[in-house]
Amino acid sequence: MAVIDIENIQKIYQMGETQVAALRGVSLQIEKGEMVAIMGPSGSGKSTLMNIIGCLDQPTAGIYRLDGVDVHKLDDDQLAEIRNKKIGFVFQSFNLLPRTAALAQVELPMVYAGAPDRRKRALEALTQVGLGERVHHRPNELSGGQQQRVAIARALVNNPAIILADEPTGNLDSVAGEEIMNIFKRLNREQGMTVILVTHDPDVAANAQRIIHVKDGQVASSK
């Protein structure tokens, strides 16, 4: 069963008088356990598509089912719950809370989920990304690669349906970038985690099993 099922999605922004169509009828399916890259130049609608897939934004028209749930017409709080339970975000700029220890960062999604055993599960997740020794470090005490690993631990701790990574290596040097990509591949291979990479870097996209090209608000190719 497809974990992501998008049918003819449109997104139109109202810019004053004029309407700008960022997505003009996108349809795509991503199967459970797939590792997919979404590529496209800036202005292609790639980011808009990512926001919709990540339930940060709603499509103007079309149907989006995430893990069997019709996300269409959910309100803000229901979307927050979907993001909490089904999506793990990894951002280009890490987006960790300032002045907060790694352990607390990873516990955060579980705090909002009201989950038990937070500390234990957060420790497990940090160990999984190889940061078991640095759980009490704050973001400013960690390197970029380590910060991104904290972000990955935070993304996977609630055992989401998909991990959505937006240019995950964009702020890292090539060595750290490679390490991060290896973690994604391992999570995909060993745990069957569905990973969606949004990138314009062909080297990053090369790690995926399938590459979806977006151009002018439409899917140009998918192979």
Added chain:
Amino acid sequence: MNIFESFRIALQNLSANKLRSGLTMLGVIIGVGAVIALVSIGRGAQEAITSQIQSVGTNLLYVRPGSSNEGGVRGQEGSAGTLTLEDAQALDQVPGIVGVAPEIDSFAQMVAGGNNTNARLVGTTPAFQTVRDFAPAAGEFINDSNVSARSTVACLGSSVAAQLFPDSDPLGQSIRINNVPFRVQCVMESKGGTGFLSQDTQVIVPLTTAQTRLANAGRFRGSSNINVINLKIADLSQSDAITQQVGEILRERHRVVEDDFTVQSQEDVLSAATAVTDTLTLFLGGVAAISLIVGGIGIMNIMLVSVTERTREIGIRKAVGAKRRDILLQFLTEATVLSVLGGIIGILLGWGISALMGSFRFGNTAVTPVVDLTAVLLAVIFSVAVGLFFGIYPAARASALRPIEALRYE
């Protein structure tokens, strides 16, 4: 997310920015502290005045002459000179009245050896002692034979005695009042109190002596008039009935239809004084409350800055699953923690200031501030309300942020 969780996050965020949190709290600290200190001082003043009035005795009625009316020109209250010793004796017959002490008073220069002072001179009868609940500390109060013989004997208030005879026992010694020699027959007990309310700064002489021998002393001149008749009644609840009866007797004796006298109870005096100090306390509290509101606006200001500054954090929290309610609760908790913490410190500060004020003396007035539990409670409730009220707007703004925009915010 539960309250406990948001409380923990709030403390974390506040302690991450200690200087700013401290300065924000300062507004509430000063506001609450000022409310408590000022209300306490107001209450202290009230208690001081009340206890002074009550030290005179509570079951008292005062009969004073009305105002004079000569050719249509009305004089001041008490200027009519319509009350006489005979009026006082007539009132002694009224059931329910247990003591009648007519009184005339003036101010006079008292001299003893090289010392002198100006004090209130009271001419009265032996009943004064029981009516005003005022006993001699040493010696014997003026008696009936003193009154009938117009003896030149005097009873000194404790302050007067201390001033005229700093080093020796005043009993039996001679003093001159308006150049008339008097023998000190007793020294009164100290009643405390200050200013015009003090009973320690008066000198008591027989009524008849004051009327005749001191006839040239101020208001006594050439009259047998009484300034005030003190009435002690057995039961305070009867005061209205007795006031009415006193009125009837005096109207009949004076053959007037319109009252040429007034009857005032000690309760009236007390409630008038209380009304004044209540207003004072309210005024002080009101001024202080304004600073509390200013403190609240300070909280709102800082919370708004904080929301802008932490837009990205809010975005991250929303991205990982925080609902509107969670963000609202977090910011509201922060504002409330600030104001409650400020409130608690403010209470301690106000308490401290009150205690400090109590240890100072202003002139010879000792006001012991009374920390009012209602004021403390009110200040706490008010500071929580300030936190909630001024926290709601910033918190609502934070919770309404859209996660995409918040995440993109630099």
